[in-house]
């Protein structure tokens with residue numbers, strides 16, 4: 001395959017891609033499908049064991065080794081004095097055993113000399129207490145000294161390994177989370193950020209609504225970071241807090257970009273630059289970075305939840321993969337899992353053994369969803385320090401694979417076999433393509449709504465994830481995309497609780513529907529402008545025309561009592577959220593409230609728009625049965641067939657392969673067409689089961 005490296009330096013964050021299919025990337029071979037790797041921390045083990053460990057990694061089937069993530073102290077033992085001799089040895093061992101290397105910048109953990117010499121390089125928490133070293137992610141990204149230190153160590157690494165052909169790429173930092181920083185340096189940086197945004201203090205006063213409770217500022221010098229720790233819930237200023245979140249996310253993105261720039265000036269263009277966002281990412285915003293080639297995510301599905309059925313506590317929660325796998329592709333077109341839980345962890349509410357095969361199932365899940373990388377934290381379970389009880393690929397003796405290790409081994413063997421069945425250029429089957437669905441996401445809506453939920457029953461994070469699950473259960477391929485994405489590749493677009501909007505965005509949605517797309521808009525959309533203010537007009541005024549109705553009022557129930565809604569003669573229960581709708585002429589009423597004092601009012605409406613349609617779902621229910629029925633109807637009305645996979649069963653298509661995984665405690669038998677050939681697994685998916693097949 002010819003490799004071209006267009007625009008590596010001026011990366012564009014949103015890419016155009018064919019719905020829900022992995023795109024080609026200059027950094028990966030399509031025919032490899034997925035490359036599997038492992039975190040190894042040589043600095044944790046005696047040098048005499050390095051060769052044994054690296055050769056075991058190779059023999060197990062791993063293809064790359066992830067190194068140096070937290071090893072700042074070892075690469076720069078004293079300030080300005082670098083020592084890479086130890087890392088050279090490990091990299092050379094990897095080369096000897098035909099393993100590729102993925103290097104990580106060590107910015108997430110600073111060495112002790114940094115704390116001693118420059119205590120100001122750490123964040124301050126909401127009680128103005130300084131953090132110190134000893135864990136991850138507490139460096140103050142606006143501290144000049146810290147940034148300087150990071151730039152230097154990153155550049156030194158890049159000079160050392162940037163042209164090594166065995167180094168495939170770089171991960172900058174670890175799990176960037178845009179941690180809130182209330183230090184004096186951050187206060188100053190926030191003021192500069194605000195000044196740039198608002199230009200005049202009058203504009204800031206207006207946007208923040210500072211006339212309320214005497215918060216008025218005479219100049220930017222008076223502004224401080226809004227701090228709910230000190231003023232309590234009542235004292236929260238939602239607009240100020242929203243800006244603080246934006247500032248923190250911008251700062252995080254700029255910090256990652258700074259590292260990427262420090263790397264890029266030394267490394268070969270064949271080496272990629274990425275980072276590993278958390279799967280539930282509510283602080284950092286991947287869409288704000290400009291210099292990463294793509295984004296990966298970390299996935300820890302089992303943290304002590306009940307999940308589905310009596311074995312669910314051993315199988316984990318698919319939501320740890322669902323959103324991330326569908327979303328991070330939006331940065332650079334490809335993604336993958338950088339840390340996949342290898343067994344029990346040490347931080348769950350309790351940490352049971354996993355059902356045999358579970359790690360393999362999770363790996364298949366990320367692979368099925370398009371992952372180009374599958375990597376695990378970590379090779380050896382550590383015998384000491386904070387993560388003693390955290391599983392590794394090897395048990396504490398260092399030589400016996402753990403159950404998760406065996407799962408990895410099996411996965412890697414099977415992937416190698418599947419590569420033989422790969423045929424370039426296979427197109428997504430028409431039946432699936434006809435269901436292609438995009439869910440539009442902007443973390444700012446999360447920040448805004450989660451501050452003012454209005455009911456304890458509202459689950460801000462899981463609201464869009466519920467729609468992913470519904471669409472998947474209907475057999476639709478799903479992408480989670482930013483609002484800047486080209487929507488025309490999708491037959492269906494879901495706008496879930498998109499609270500902050502403006503006229504231009506609403507017009508984009510309206511154009512999509514007018515051009516034949518099918519739009520499903522939910523409650524809590526376009527309720528506020530981008531500053532987080534209500535409109536001086538009816539609720540959700542900008543979308544009234546789009547949805548063909550006015551939102552007259554909103555209700556919610558206690559949770560003990562459930563309301564009744566009728567759709568096509570069937571009854572559904574609701575309790576979380578209910579918009580009371582007054583449809584305009586020509587708008588179809590899809591579902592109505594069947595009790596309460598407003599019995600007979602519309603809950604869900606639909607209208608035709610050009611060749612497309614717009615459906616508005618004013619309700620949020622616990623079991624999502626009502627919403628799923630409406631989504632199904634939307635797909636069917638538009639001519640798309642649907643499946644009805646049970647909870648916990650997820651089916652994907654990629655690169656010519658159909659793949660299914662089962663997170664439920666019950667077996668499920670897949671209905672396969674006659675001309676299909678099973679490549680991995682069995683038609684009946686047991687709990688933690690995997691099935692891969694091709695249709696000829």
Ligand code: GAL
Nearest residue numbers: 174175298300339345377390
């Ligand atoms: C992740 C982190 C890793 C490791 C892991 C333990 O969040 O990135 O460094 O600590 O958790 O589960």
